[in-house]
Amino acid sequence: MTPTVFERVTVIGVGLIGGSFALGLKQAGLVKKVIGYARQKAHLDVAMARGLIDEASDDIAQAVSGADLVFISVPMDAFDGVLRAMQPHLSDNTFVTDAGSTKQSVVANVEAIFTSDQASRFVPGHPIAGKEQSGAAAACADLYQAHRVVLTPDQSTRSDALEAVITTWQALGAQVCEMPPHFHDNVFAATSHLPHFLAYALVDLLNEHEELGNVFQYTAGGFRDFTRIASSDPTMWRDIGKHNGPTIAKWLRHYRDEVDQLIEAIEQENWDGLYRRFDRAKQARDHHILGQSIQSPKE
Amino acid sequence: MTPTVFERVTVIGVGLIGGSFALGLKQAGLVKKVIGYARQKAHLDVAMARGLIDEASDDIAQAVSGADLVFISVPMDAFDGVLRAMQPHLSDNTFVTDAGSTKQSVVANVEAIFTSDQASRFVPGHPIAGKEQSGAAAACADLYQAHRVVLTPDQSTRSDALEAVITTWQALGAQVCEMPPHFHDNVFAATSHLPHFLAYALVDLLNEHEELGNVFQYTAGGFRDFTRIASSDPTMWRDIGKHNGPTIAKWLRHYRDEVDQLIEAIEQENWDGLYRRFDRAKQARDHHILGQSIQSPKE
Numbered sequence: 350m351t352p353t354v355f356e357r358v359t360v361i362g363v364g365l366i367g368g369s370f371a372l373g374l375k376q377a378g379l380v381k382k383v384i385g386y387a388r389q390k391a392h393l394d395v396a397m398a399r400g401l402i403d404e405a406s407d408d409i410a411q412a413v414s415g416a417d418l419v420f421i422s423v424p425m426d427a428f429d430g431v432l433r434a435m436q437p438h439l440s441d442n443t444f445v446t447d448a449g450s451t452k453q454s455v456v457a458n459v460e461a462i463f464t465s466d467q468a469s470r471f472v473p474g475h476p477i478a479g480k481e482q483s484g485a486a487a488a489c490a491d492l493y494q495a496h497r498v499v500l501t502p503d504q505s506t507r508s509d510a511l512e513a514v515i516t517t518w519q520a521l522g523a524q525v526c527e528m529p530p531h532f533h534d535n536v537f538a539a540t541s542h543l544p545h546f547l548a549y550a551l552v553d554l555l556n557e558h559e560e561l562g563n564v565f566q567y568t569a570g571g572f573r574d575f576t577r578i579a580s581s582d583p584t585m586w587r588d589i590g591k592h593n594g595p596t597i598a599k600w601l602r603h604y605r606d607e608v609d610q611l612i613e614a615i616e617q618e619n620w621d622g623l624y625r626r627f628d629r630a631k632q633a634r635d636h637h638i639l640g641q642s643i644q645s646p647k648e
Numbered sequence: 649m650t651p652t653v654f655e656r657v658t659v660i661g662v663g664l665i666g667g668s669f670a671l672g673l674k675q676a677g678l679v680k681k682v683i684g685y686a687r688q689k690a691h692l693d694v695a696m697a698r699g700l701i702d703e704a705s706d707d708i709a710q711a712v713s714g715a716d717l718v719f720i721s722v723p724m725d726a727f728d729g730v731l732r733a734m735q736p737h738l739s740d741n742t743f744v745t746d747a748g749s750t751k752q753s754v755v756a757n758v759e760a761i762f763t764s765d766q767a768s769r770f771v772p773g774h775p776i777a778g779k780e781q782s783g784a785a786a787a788c789a790d791l792y793q794a795h796r797v798v799l800t801p802d803q804s805t806r807s808d809a810l811e812a813v814i815t816t817w818q819a820l821g822a823q824v825c826e827m828p829p830h831f832h833d834n835v836f837a838a839t840s841h842l843p844h845f846l847a848y849a850l851v852d853l854l855n856e857h858e859e860l861g862n863v864f865q866y867t868a869g870g871f872r873d874f875t876r877i878a879s880s881d882p883t884m885w886r887d888i889g890k891h892n893g894p895t896i897a898k899w900l901r902h903y904r905d906e907v908d909q910l911i912e913a914i915e916q917e918n919w920d921g922l923y924r925r926f927d928r929a930k931q932a933r934d935h936h937i938l939g940q941s942i943q944s945p946k947e
Contacts (some may be wrong), residue, residue, distance in 0.1 A: 544874040550906040552929035565936035568839045574873040575843040583926035598914040607849040615897040627882035630851035637864035
């Protein structure tokens with residue numbers, strides 16, 4: 350399908366995700382004018398200076414007026430305010446999509462705040478992309494190239510809105526897939542939120558532990574990689590905890606059961622059982638992760 | 649201190665660790681002849697072909713005879729047999745050191761098998777180095793450059809043996825530190841064994857989970873890095889479990905308590921507490937790990 354060429358796209362939040370979306374569209378010739386909104390003028394200045402956006406606005410009402418497409422890429426806790434601020438000012442034919450890390454809470458917000466007509470033009474999305482650096486300064490046009498974007502539309506989502514969002518992401522090089530919001534939140538609780546929480550937990554456990562002192566001086570590459578995601582933004586991850594709490598807690602409980610089984614295997618000196626568990630994991634990882642064709646971004 | 653130049657060094661186990669030790673010594677001109685021992689002839693052939701060793705032997709007695717230094721780099725489960733096989737054939741002035749991942753079990757083995765005179769010339773060691781590839785084919789002379797080597801001598805260790813081992817490692821570019829065996833096993837249970845067990849546990853939990861199907865297709869860079877060590881050799885890690893079991897189990901229990909605290913924070917909607925925990929971990933990691941001057945090897 351040919352991607353839509355938009356007259357006017359508004360990006361709410363001009364960080365790495367929003368800025369890269371804007372720049373990708375501009376470089377692909379898929380938009381005539383991009384309006385960027387951010388709460389902090391400094392972010393807008395960087396976005397303007399780097400040519401990510403054509404016009405900067407600190408007023409959501411003005412920013413979304415007349416937009417063909419609005420892309421929301423703000424922290425999870427900012428969604429409620431942003432949706433309320435834009436709702437009265439959306440045009441009758443504006444499509445809206447987002448990049449929020451959890452989807453049930455976004456969908457619930459949209460249903461509570463938008464009219465049903467507006468909600469039918471909202472396509473919930475989650476690009477699985479990112480890198481170590483954040484902010485408009487780190488935005489790049491090819492951030493989504495060969496990365497996955499998950500959309501979570503439902504029966505009420507208008508097919509023209511869905512098609513416009515799909516073809517736009519595809520034009521940026523992304524591989525689009527669809528799933529229900531609750532499945533999205535379950536999958537990413539298990540594969541993303543859980544490991545982030547676990548990495549934070551390991552570093553916090555060992556930090557200045559009374560038995561070990563400054564133990565980090567003895568760590569090697571395995572520890573560095575295992576804990577890399579513990580250098581992520583704590584505000585972002587607290588918010589993901591708030592917005593997907595029960596599902597994350599469920600996976601933490603599943604994981605605790607696995608840890609209990611490891612403890613039990615050691616206490617029972619069940620070395621064959623331990624081996625089988627390790628071997629199964631290695632086989633699965635080598636098969637599924639090392640063989641991955643989709644790029645694994647620094648998220 | 650000037651490193652010793654050895655007439656004859658025997659390397660028991662010519663894999664990545666032993667082969668790199670041998671090649672490093674040869675290239676630094678610190679040894680006149682290296683004898684390599686391995687159970688499998690194929691490994692010796694690779695070591696000979698690559699010039700890691702000067703002479704190959706499949707007979708430990710013959711391999712260690714007349715050696716100035718014996719370097720043991722075999723899997724943890726092979727130590728007992730190797731020590732028993734070499735014991736009657738060690739010369740009166742042979743120094744012995746090793747590269748085992750756990751130290752209390754090695755020290756106990758040596759004390760049980762060696763005479764007290766032989767044991768006084770044994771310097772327990774653990775180079776914190778490695779890479780993704782293993783075997784003699786992956787050996788390289790600079791593997792230990794800027795990496796840490798932990799030695800765990802005690803009062804009975806002869807100072808000339810200790811000094812020879814220290815200066816040899818330093819000549820290979822390593823940073824040597826000393827600690828008691830039980831502290832070594834506690835430190836590496838926490839910083840290395842624990843994360844390996846945890847990474848295996850996460851992959852095993854998610855592998856073909858009934859709620860998620862093939863969920864690995866949705867994983868990103870954070871998951872890939874977190875689980876990298878779950879692609880490690882399951883036999884090696886089962887053996888480390890066998891040789892450091894109670895200490896690893898202790899840290900698994902400490903970690904389970906951390907997981908319980910995360911679950912409790914979510915259930916109580918204690919988002920400030922969750923934030924403080926994440927922020928503490930990020931600060932600690934950014935400070936200690938990102939600022940590390942010692943190289944972090946692929947262990």
